[in-house]
Amino acid sequence: MYIQRNIDKELLDWRQDKHGKPLLLRGARQVGKSTAVKHLAKQFTHFLEINFEEQRQVHKIFEGDLDPKMLCEHLSVLYNVPIIPGQTLLFLDEIQACVSAISSLRFFYEKYPELHVIAAGSLLEFALAELASFGVGRIRSLFMYPLSFNEYLLAMEEPLLLNAKSKASPNHPLPEPIHNKLIAHCKRFLVLGGMPEVVATYVEYKDLLRCGQVLDDLTTSLKADFAKYKRQVPYLRIAEVFDSIVQQAGGKFVYSKAATSSSHKQIKDAVDLLALGGLVIPVTHTAANGLPLGAEMNHKSRKMLLLDTGIFQRLLGLNIGDLLIEDDFDAINKGAIAEQFIGLELLKNASCYKQETLYYWHREAKNSNAEVDYVIQKSENIIPIEIKAGRKGSMRSMHLFLEEKKSSFGARFSLENFSTYDNIAVFPLYAVNELLHWNPSH
Known part of the structure; x- marks a missing residue:
């Protein structure tokens, strides 16, 4: 198909x-x-x-x-x-x-x-x-990237659901049954990921175990390519750094933890090769004081995403039952898989004619650390994005960013339906494309 x-x-x-x-x-x-x-x-x-x-x-x-x-x-x-x-x-x-x-x-x-x-x-x-x-x-x-969530919905023959999602916004939330149906699809998509062979296998067989085997085969094939990356960097070093990136997901990547017997430069070379190969996607710190965001980026401070959440959850050995059954955000977000998903969706829903760079923001100060998961440019605005558990989730970093950077609004992704809290627009996890096309004035 x-x-x-x-x-x-x-x-x-x-x-x-x-x-x-x-x-x-x-x-x-x-x-x-x-x-x-x-x-x-x-x-x-x-x-x-x-x-x-x-x-x-x-x-x-x-x-x-x-x-x-x-x-x-x-x-x-x-x-x-x-x-x-x-x-x-x-x-x-x-x-x-x-x-x-x-x-x-x-x-x-x-x-x-x-x-x-x-x-x-x-x-x-x-x-x-x-x-x-x-x-x-x-x-x-x-x-090109793996399938986006919207492409997955089309593969699942859900064009009406996709159309309903596209019309929703923080000012026009979805009926709860439709929202819940989309959340169920989104949780399944976190497990499957967007690699076309995996999605096609699920569409045909509706068998997650069979899809897991396909993911394992894909992962083996992608790792076998390490030997082709560059002769100057040994295969085993690239493999060791790749495994460390998986384990360090969700936080700032610490080079010294990546390969104990290698120098900083050797580890950096391996990371750069993995990024060139498209398996790893860096999220770089920006001071976000103005546009373009890349003008104040700090290459020494990065988080790392994997190309695909399906491959990520297989490598991390996550319990897919928790992902599919639980309605608790923390259970679903083990290994920071929701953060991975949002970052990948930002790339997949951007223009295919240029290679987007992902940014995050953090401030390290005594008794006053703060971090925002992603920072994007929308028209002439700088928009901070946080991925949180729900209504009770702390938004201190978000409010600090909005105040310090004079940003007009921020966006939060969670399991909740579309809504707004003051100057924070709330989007469900599945609605990254809706944020990118949202006009706050409507």
Whole structure:
């Protein structure tokens, strides 16, 4: 089955552009890049897919002249597929395995813009990091992540539920039965995560144990990639740092706890490689005194998220019964899984045309520590976000931030229905997209 993705619309719009830039799909392994391209291919008469990891002989075609029309002539003969502008989609998959093919993309835009070309790669970021330039302004990047909660609801054939959710806001809460249904779906999504294979397995079999096995297989496969990350950083060090990131989730990442026998630089190199591979997503401290938020970021103070809550809960060995059955926030939030989920949803619901950076805020002072889980920019406003247990949850850090930064309102995520408390807007865990599209004046 094909699971509908948000990026499908962007791909269809690109298909209508007769002189579009070549697309570069970027994202971690197994998030659905190739599947989305193959779905788009149904809009074309001809489809030529080249996998540079599997089809090593094709590398030789890219070793000489990179003139795109000559390349296409050779590829068409080799694969016996017509390459006709407007009728053929050329898909260069696992392109990181052929650096010269990456270099060729810029020439497709300059000399053959009428041909539709998409490239993708599971470890593409490593190859791009080593290229001085790969066609800035001539190639359009699209960033993909695992399924968002909204995409999951579509996969579960709940379009009416999704529509009701999209119309709700702190000023217009949902009826309690609908809210409770969404909370139940959200708790299941925390367990499953958004990896397409896992969601497809659940849709077909409705079996969480079977999905757990798929998650374990995915995790094994992703860890096996550590050996490909970089030869200068040993596989075991990357694996040790990765395990430490899982254990330190929810708090500031302490490098000295990550690998006892390694230096700070060695650990940092491993963290950077995990981030490049898309498995780990940093949340960086910002002073948040003004925009852009990145102007006052502190790279030495970071928290770390995992790519997917399903993988996270498997690695941490969480009791999925607690996640599914309990209505107590603390039981559900073991391992800070709710914080992980909100951060990932902020990324998944942002524009696919740029790579968003996540920020948090904290203040360390004697007898006056304060921390806000996330800080985002919404129009010209700086919005603090906290993930709390409920109505009685302490909001001291939130109020301190609002007062100190002169922010107009803050947002809190919990198991509660939509509501407001003074200048704090309350959103259910499942409603990150609604926060991003909310107009406080309505």
